[in-house]
Every structure is written in structure tokens, then in C-alpha cells.
Amino acid sequence: MRRGFVLIAVLVVIAAAIFVATGAIFAARAASVSARAADLERRLRDAALDGVALAADRLAAQRLALLQGGAPDGEELLTAVPDGPRQIEVRLVPQWDGRPFASESAKLDASVLDHAAIDALVDGAADVSRELLESVLARRPVDSVDALVALADGGDAGIDTEAALEAALGPARLLGDERDENDEGAGAAGASLAPPLIALMTAHGAEPLVDDLGVSRLDLVDAFNESAAGGAAEASLELFDDAEREALQALVKDRNRRKDDGAIVTALVGRGVGLGRVDEILNECTTEPGSHGIPRVDIVRADVRVLAAIEGIGTDAAARIVDLRDTLEDEERRGTSWLVSRRVLSLEDYAAVAGRITHRSALWRFRVESRIVAADERSAALEPEPASVYAFDCIVDVSRAEPRIAYLRDVALLPTARAIARLMRQASGEGERASAPTEAETSALTEEAVPEVADTMFRPTPGFRAPRFDLPTVDATIAAPPSRERTAPIGRDIAAPTSSLPSSSSPRR
């Protein structure tokens, strides 16, 4: 009897000790995993930022080729950083068209968006795309179009956030495992699927006023005015022959004429100047002041929907441009006048759109993603690291000698935000049949809905309120800029789009 009691007491003590030890081990393990995950995130973020700098340098190295109408090339893999038995790979993520870099000039700028353009852009797309574009139209000016979903008025209207996200970003813009699951969407070039809105619209379409060598274009208005006043601009005008100079001077002096690239085309062609020479002059001259001009669309790379959205081109001409642009000679690629010589547009129609189109892009978008991978087969067999990926969306402007990071956005939380949105949508569905989900329901929902991010995702508490998409609206009326008002680029390092910029009226040569 007494022995049995002692034996049971000993067993209880041993069991309690095992229980305490196990708890301590798990607590220590959890702390260790948490610390490792935080450290890994920091390393991945540093690597991704290095990748942004490397990608910007790669674009800068190809600057002249880009300014002459080329497209950036290079491997997707930017760098691989050894990390113990594994390595951190930093890659460029393919854009919607499957290429690592996407031209921002191949998209329609949000500042010129109107209802007709929306009709063209959403051709073949889901209805939610139209809602998103209408919300952008109502909230201009916008700094970026990456947050399209946040701009949508979906709080009370019950917009499907998942569908909005897909329409805005597309599967190619998701991250990591989510993207892998939807890889058939990436690189499909939109053959059968409508491209996401981020592939069709931008807030960074302002045209850098530099020529194909990166030199500031000659401001014709300032040059002729200075020349008339005996200024130093006389030398700059020597690049024109007499007929060209007379035509351009008449244009500049006529206060009643709108002064843009179209007016230059009309003035020069009216004096018998050839289209090839017109391309050269458009490349080197402008009637707009400042470093950037009104947004233009790169007709060599733009989607047919974007081309159709340009006022004055239309659906038929857009389709013909897409058919012809792969057959152009090198000489034709140096300008946009092939629209006339290839009989896509009449001269009058071309003059009407010449100020809104271009043949090149100086702003390129890319996404840099860093993730940890096995360096070899041996390290592949090791215990896996916490699944994680870090990514930045970036737009680099190479119109200046030093590449300018016009846009840089941390998108590492995109999967988490998506998971929360999905959770909230499901929770709101639950709320229709009950006043509010219980904590147990919410927990179950969390685990069921987003198992892939269950370790890191934000878990709503009972007091948590679902996010509402109810940004205050701003005046939707955007006045057309007067011909001599400066157009400033938009970027993370440029605070005020209407700020004064240095004049480019100094002599070119």
C-alpha cells in the first residue's frame, strides 16, 4: 500500500517534470523560430534593396539604348547572396508580358483618363475593372496606381476585394507561392486574358524632355524669344535650315495656335519638310517648358487597349499599329511618323495625336523579389527556413544621367493584406446570418482560409473592425494644362507635381 503510494507520487513528479520541460522546450523553440524569422526578413529586405540598386544600375547602363527606343535586357537573376548552407536569390519578377521590365510609357497616364478611355481600357475585362478606373477618375491626381484596390469604394458597396485585386494587379503581380500557383497567368502576354489595370495605366507617364542622347530638348518658345531679344539662343537655332526655322518661328509667334508636337508637325510638313526630318526635330525640340512634358504613350510597346484609349487613334488604328510595329525598319523606329508613311493615320490625324505618343520609354517598372533557396542538393535536404519572401515594386527614370528611383513600394505584405481581405469578406458573409462571428468562428476561418500564411498573418480580434474602402473623394475635374505650364514628373522624391522646375532654354549646341 505504502509502496504503491510512493510509486504513484514518483510518477506524478516525473510527469510534471516532463510537462514543464516540454513546455520550456517549446517556448524556447518558438522564441528561436521567431528570432530566426525576424532575422531572415531583415536579410531578405536588405538583399531586395540591393536588388533594386542593381536593377537601377542595369537600366542606367543601357540608358542610351533606352532613350533611342530600345528595351532593357538581362537575366532575371540579379544576385545570389550566400546565406549559410543556403543562398538568398534576388530576382526580377516577370511583369504581365513576361519581361522583367515594363515600360511606363506604354501605359495610359491617369491624368488623361476619361470615360472614353475607360471604355477602351476595360474592353474584355471584368466589370470590377471599370469600377476601379472610375474610382481613379474620381480621385485624381493620384501618386500611383498600385493602390487601385484601396481607392475603390468597396466598403458599403460590397465590392469583391479578391476580384478587384485580380483586376488591378493580376496573378503576375502576386508574390511568392501565390504567384507560383498562378504562373499560367504570368507571361501569357494577355493573349486571351485581359491585362490587369496596372499593365494599362500609370501615374508616371510624364514625358522626359530629353533627346535620344539624354540632352535636354530645345525649348523652341524660349529659343525664338531669346533669339529675337539678341540672346544666346541664336546658336541653338542653327540646327534648322531656313524653311524649318521660318515654319517654327511662325508657329511660336502665333499666339492663337496651340503649341505642341502636333503643331510642330503641321508647321513643318506644311513647308514641305520630310517626315524623317520631322522625327529628328521632334526628338530634339519641344514647345513645352521644364524637364518633363505632358504624358505620352509609347506606341511600340503599348497594349492595343491603351492605343485605342488615346483620343484620335481609335480601335481600328490601334489594331493596325499593333500589326505593323513588329515590321518596322530601324529608321522608322526612331520616331512616330511611320503612322503616316505606313498609312495608319492621315497627316491631320497624326498631327492631332503627335503630342500624346512617343516611340520610347525612359521610365521602367520592375519588381525585385528576394527569397531563400537551397544552394545545392545537400542543403535542400536541410530543415527548411521559414517560408518568406520580400519584394519591392520600383519605377526608375533613366532620363537623367543618374537613374532616379521615381517609385519604390514595399509589397512584402501583399499576401497578408490579401489574406485579411479574404478573411474580412468571408466574415462579412458570416455577419449577414449572425450579428458577428464568434472568436472561435474567426479562428477557424483564419486557419481554413489562409493556411499558407497562417504563421505570419494578422489575426483579427473580436474588437477588430473590417477595413473600409472609404477614402474621401476629391474634385474629379482636371483642367487641361495651358500650353506653357510646366508638367512635373511624379515620384517618391518629387513632392509637388506642379512645382517649378529649371528651364531648359539654354542653348543646346
Add this chain to the structure above:
Amino acid sequence: MNACRAHRRRGFSLLEAMVGVAIAVALLSALALFTTNLGDTRARLARLSREIECTEALFTALERGCATAVVASPSLGSGVSGDATTLRFVRAAVGLGNDGRPAFSGESEVSIAFDTSGRRISIVRGTLADTLSAPVRRMRIRYLAERGWEDSFDSGAEQSFPVGIEVALWFDRGEAIDDAVRDDPDADALPLSEPPPDRRRFFRCTGGPKADPLAIRSILDEGDGAVSGGEDRR
């Protein structure tokens, strides 16, 4: 037989008893010392761990802010603004919708502030505030602009980023620790009122004015007297 019983009842000799007592005292003393040291070590480890965690949280917020800040946001104001004890970033990042901003929003707001009365650093993300647990005696934030060190900066007013931001921390470890710092031969050259910071780091702003790294290091050396360059110091 009686002699044998008498021998069994005799017990320990005085010598044996004294040796036993001495051994017991020694063991108890060792145990007390060990327990005391263990407690001190645990307290020190806990304090260091807390300091490291708080510093990492602070530095992570600063790294993220400096990497993706904007000069100014139409809705949220200046992207980098602050003074010697407060700092506010508006950065481009995917919003989760739990900070008072819409989900998937393009920008988020992060504020860092040092409460001198409470001796704590707080990090506020939108409407969510975290107060770091480690007590801090002092925090100093400086901004390296193109014209040199500044005690305050506003990117919206300047229309540009600073070259970088330096944050220095002096943890509140009580008098004993401060005395230990003053006893440090490396700190002899410093005035007693300004011991070297426990942690210090310089954060470059992505897209800030271009600056030669060697020039930055030189400026850092000048700005902090005997304290070595832009390295993090524990």
C-alpha cells in the same frame, strides 16, 4: 558486550562534527553564491534581451522608413520629418487596413517618439501604438543633410530627402551601469555627462542626395568626437 554498546552510542567526535558543519557551510555558501549570481545573470540577460529586442524593433522601423519614404504625400504630408526625439515617416507600402488606412493603401505612416518622462520609446503605425519595453535614458536623432548635421528635418519643406538619419540610444540601466561605463578606459576622454551611446546607427535614405561614404564617415567622426564612425555600438 556493554563496552560495545557504549562504543555505538558515542556518536560523532568533535572533529567529525566540525568537519561536517564546515562542509555544510561551504556547500550552503556556494549554493547561495550560485543562486545570487544566477539571479543577477538572469536579470542582466533579460535586460539585454529586452534592449536588443527594442533596438531591433526601432531600427527595423527606421530601415523600412528610410528605404521607402516619400518626400511628401498629398494626404499624409511630409515623408521624413522630425526633431531630436521624434521622427515621422510616410512610406510607400502595402497597407493591411488595420492602421486606420484602407487595406492595400499605397502609403502608411510610422511615427517614432521618445517619451522623456516615461523613458520609453513608442512606435506608432497609423492608429496602432507600441511602447517598447526597454527603459531608455536618452535618444538622439540627427539628420545628415547636404549642408551638414541638422537637429530637425522636414522633407516636405526641403523638397528632398536627407542623406541619412542617425539614431543613438542610451539605455536606462541604473547608476551602477553608468559608473561601469565611466570606468571604461575608452570613455575617459568623454565628459561624464555624455557617455558614448549604447546603440547607434546611421540609416541612408534611399534616393537621398549622393554622398561619398568616406565623407559620411568623416562627418560622423566629427559629429561625435571620440565615438567611432557610423558603426552600430552595443
